[in-house]
Amino acid sequence: MSTLTEAPESAAARDTPARRRPRVDRLPYLLLLPCLAIIAVLLLWPLGQVVAMSFYKLNNVRQLRGTREWPWVGLDNYVQILGDPFFLKVLRNTVLFAAANVLLTMVFGTLVGLLLNRLGKKMATFVASCVMLAWATPALTGTIVWKWIFDDTSGLVTWLFNKLPDGLSNAVFGRSDWTGYGWFNSPLLFFAILTLVVVWHSFPFIAVSVLAGLKSVPSELHEAARVDGAGPWRVFWSVTFPMLRPVFGILVVLSTIWDFKVFTQQFVLAGGTQDRTTFMLSIYSYAEAFSPPPKYGLGAAIAVILTLILLMVTGIYVRMVLRQEEEA
Template sequence: MSTLTREPGTRRTRGRDLPARRPRRPGTGVPYLLLAPTLLVIGVLLLWPLGQVAVMSLHEMGIRELRGDRPWSFVGLENYTQILSDPFFRTVLRNTVLFAAANVALTMVLGTLVGLLLNRLGKRMAGFVGAAVMLAWATPALTGAIVWKWIFDDTSGLVTWFLNELPDGLSSALFGRAEWTGYGWFNSPLTFFTVLTLVVVWHSFPFVAVSVLAGLKSVPGELHEAARVDGAGPWRVFWSVTFPLLRPLFGVLVVLSTIWDFKVFTQQFVLAGGTQDRSTFMLAIYSYAEAFSPPPKYGLGAAIAVVLTLILLAVTGVYVRLILRQEET
């Protein structure tokens, strides 16, 4: 018997080999058509307002210009030159960078520890602790800031009451004072940023904890077991097994935390009671103060907002570049 062979990519029809039919591909414009609604929403809600802010930063604007009573006065890069040459802007930038660095570090450490704890607890206890932790994340920033401001109130706050209840000798030895009624927690930059850091970390670490918990669930248990058999302790297991596998997750969390902490506004505005204390300014509230404090300078405030956006885009770009390098290696 003779063996009939067919070339690959052909089909038999009535004894003849014909080229196999290829699946029909949709038109090249179909994917873009499907993406069009999403791109339209992004453009309207994000790109258009950002473009308006960038345009405003190139003009000198006040109330009359904003209402349309007078045309916008184009000044080019004068607003950027003014803020970048101002020594106070460098002070504000330093405050923002130091505050963001401290908060990102504390948020990541606390969130990771809580995530590891949740991973080791039983189902019921983990559900209870997880629900309690997520209450902080679910609380609106404004509500949380008001509660924390009452906790540190100088007359009726919980912290003031607790410190007054301490023995005078112990309080004097630890803190250098025995009477705490009337102590202004928000009057000094050091104590203000301490309380603000506590508020921001309290509100931010649940997201990190839950994200780390989800990442830990994806790590095969056999790897941990093998490391323990080899004699590795908990610390060694985390750094040699868990952390390398979850490095992309930690990278995303660090970038998100950096963006959030650079943009802190609500908590600072509530705790400071407005924009009177310029010694505690950071970029977000500095932009607001320049734009809306009388006389309003909307162009200058918009320029500060653009600088803040460029800094955050640079941070995100560095992270994306590092991720791409890791994938290449």
């Protein structure tokens, strides 16, 4: 009886793809290191400083320079802010303003994007270039122009209202002479003008993003829907919107973050931080930190609360995206 002896496993057999360990390519991580270092220096370090400042009582510039000790107060700044009824009013202003601006920006930007998609190539390029001028204009420059438009003596809006017939102006608005009228004195009117400025500056990005998404939707789907008798509104909700749902989701989150952080436009239109009735979280944080007497710790606490709110919004969106991918 002969016995079979198992031949020793060769080196080639041991190095089969099933046994070979996957090789980790470190080059992409090495290429990301400079960007991560820049982000850490320009974003994470200042953010950490703001979080640290929120736990101290800082009322002097010398404390920030390190020449005086930082008195530790723990969560007292947060307790003081969250227990202040004025903070709830500011939070309400911020949420309502952001909700209105996100809605108007998304609707107007989507309509412009649909219009650009229907135009010819040359006309669409011309209109898109004109539209992007508003987005490319710095917020400070654009807001100064809008403040001049609503100037109470030489502004364009004041001039137009003065051109109305006296009878019509009296019947509709209760006055015929608009010279000297304070367009920014009423909180409701101020927020209306601020909304106009922010939407004007924000909708071009939404329009171009929607246009880019529309270019990825197969034209056969739209043609099939029209053959079935669907109108423009039905085509949008049944074909376009489902295909662009991820795009709209990202745009809503970005618009929410931007509108929650509106500062430059409000600061310029209001002429500073004197009008507390129109405060929102960004300018509230600035006013508490830098208005005399300065309270840097309270301002930092408000900034941290605003950051946490925006992180919650982003987290909710990411969770929704992951859930949709699991269901798919």
